[in-house]
Amino acid sequence: MATAMSPLGFKENARKALADPLVARSRVHIKAGFIAKRRKAADRLPEFEALRDAARDIKDHTLAHLDLYLERYEAAVLATGGRVHWCPTAEDARQAVLEICRSVGARTVTKGKSMISEEIRLNEFLEREGLVPVETDLGEYIIQLRHEPPSHIIAPAVHLTRTEIEAAFRAHHDQLPAERHLSEPVDFVNEARGILRQTYVDADVGVTGANFLVAETGSSIIVTNEGNGDLTQCLPKVHIVIASLEKVVPALEDVNVILRVLARSATGQECSTYTTFSTGPRRPEDPDGPEQYHVILLDNGRSNMLGGEFQDALRCIRCGACMNHCPVYHAVGGHAYGWVYPGPIGAVLTPAFLGIEQAAHLPNASTFCGRCEAVCPLRIPLPKMMRHWREREFERHLTPRAARWGLGLWAYFARRPRLYRAATALAALALRAMAGRRGRFRRLPLAAGWTDHRDFPAPEGRTFQQIWADRRRGQRKGRQS
Amino acid sequence: MSALGSKRDAVLGALRSRLGRRPGDGGAEAVAARIAGPARGPIPARSAGDHAAQVALFVEMAREVAATVVRVPAAEAVPAAVADYLKSENLPAEIRLAPDPALRGLPWDGQPLIARSEGPARPSDPVSLTGAFAGIAETGTLMLTSGRAGPTTLNFLPETHIAVLRAHDIAGSYEDAWDRLRAARAGAPLPRTVNLITGPSRTADIEQTIQLGAHGPRRLCILLVDDADS
Secondary structure, eight states: OOOOGGGGGGHHHHHHHHHHHHHHHHHHHHHIIIIHHHHHHHHHHHTTTHHHHHHHHHHHHHHHHOOOOOOHHHHHHHHOOEEEEEEEEEHHHHHHHHHHHTTTOOOOOOOOOHHHHHHHHHHHHHHTTTTTTOSSHHHHHHHHHOOOOOSSSOOTTOOOOHHHHHHHHHHHHHTTTTOOOOOOHHHHHHHHHHHHHHHHHSSSSSEOOOOOTTTTTTEEEEESSSSSHHHHSSSSSSSEEEEEEEEHHHHHHHHHHHHHHHHHTSSSSOOOOOEEOOOOOOTTTTTSSEEEEEEEEOOOGGGGGSSTTTTOOOOOOOHHHHTTOHHHHHOOHHGGGGGGOOOOHHHHHHHOOOHHHHHTGGSSSOOOOOOOHHHEEEEEEHHHHHHHHHHHHHTTSSOOOOHHHHHHHHHHTTHHHHHHHHHHHHHHHHHHHHGGGEEEEEEOTTOOOTTSSEEEEEEOOSSSSHHHHHHHHHHHHHHOO | HHHHHHHHHHHHHHHHHHHHHOOOSSSSHHHHHHHHHHOOOOGGGGGGSSHHHHHHHHHHHHHHOOOOOESSSSSGHOOOOHHHHHHHOOOSEEEEOOOOOHHTTTTTOOOOOEEESSOOOOTTTOOOEEOOSSSTTEEEEEEEOTTTTGGGGGTSSSSSSEEOOOOEGSSSSSSHHHHHHHHHTTOEEESEEEEEEEOOEEETTTTTTTTOOSSOOOOEEEEEOOTTTT
């Protein structure tokens, strides 16, 4: 199941995914599990839309002063005895984590769920360096056993059913009796709980992500349901937080606002079970907690997005609502996107991080239905950004020749309105005549991409512009009489 | 230091050039003012009732997320309430207490069958008993802080977590709870850990079916002490 997918292979990945019964079943779970629950939670809070506006404004303000907030954040971390490691690239971040692990002679590294860890491929790297990284979030644990990437940013194993999970558990947990009962969700949860219990205690280093960094207090925050992130960060000697630059917010008041839209947009909960604020290492009087507290602060292409047409994507709080509501994500699943962030936000971020040459298919994998923007708690204009990427793709001559030729032809007519009207009127009449009584085409020259999968409906004889002009004339007459 | 410094400079330099930051452009003052006097956002109206309404909302919201809430008439009644809860859930009579004088000083003599010890959680501890700094009515959430009397491991490692919360300490909104903590810290940094806890641990990672008791406590019991002044 090891997958070496890439966004370059999107079309092929998508073709395979459409025929994959697992993707079809996960679609059912996503629709039942996320969409209705988000709606219910949003409807229950009269202030929800006002909170979305406030959350957007907080992030916009912070991004416009990102350099200054990060300096204040760093100063607050240092003041409480923590350390900040600035990392321009993924390699810098991997090396920084490794150095800390080596400095304490670490062997086992427990890990809370972190998309940044996926982005920098930390597990593979640590394994190559002889360390043992253990994912502790249940979904991440399952996909680590299966050596595959997450298919969703908050539900990493949403593409799997009990059958696959049972196979993975039986293959890896061979210390347990083979005849044990393993079929209900509770069986899997209990088995993973039992297996990981000792690992938490044995680990030398705990790595977590961060949903927020707070400039006021120097705190990092994780928002979770399982409690694994907390066990990961309160038991080992060393706590490493890996976070990207745009996670910083000014003050605790700002966290409150964004927390109120985060869980509701993600899982439809009023709030997640555990929201934990970590500020520096344990204090002299503390009976437990880590002796060292490190923050890996990752750029990895984000600074390039500031001040440009993709800056708004840095407001993202990784709730997953855009993919939960995306018909394309529903159809092809998360793995088809070929990189860490799937769905509409992935279609915007992946070209920004990897280059449009590597990911040109992704911003094209959209029907522009607009549901992603409608549900995004931070009101990120995702369709507009995908359009920007399509423009860049066109400018760089990455668009396939047939599409460029077609667009050029359309542009020629569009710039000549009279010719356009005459040509479309003629085409509408001709197509109607050719279609005959059926009113649809099974095949059309140059349009096999459409007609291979469904019929092409023939025009009814008149163009939209003609009908519109008639209506306007009718309305004018109506007003006069 | 030079290598670290240069990476820091590289990141901050890139940000400044993308943002067009200039010395004296007023940005630093805007940031300092925002941090010194943070702006409250919209606060859900449901948390704004009188204290009795806030306590009622806290209980309702906490129960909604599968926490057990037991109303206790006074602090002296906590040991008996602990014994009753352990019995009702068929749990071992063995508790690990937070090293908190307020918990230690309760009349435990009336419950000779409960074995007590104090300190951070050990993997074998089945039940923990901790205090709570505050409750937040808006979502039925507990706020717990680390410190001499609050080992964080007690909130996560045992299968059952019992937290004692004074009704007096229930705030309406998150904002109000943070203001109380800021006041209590009197200018000192936040504790190493502040936990906001809403119900027992859960996961939906197996086929989107919610299952309680993932890695943290399987049960959360809140003993809500009705103070004389609430």
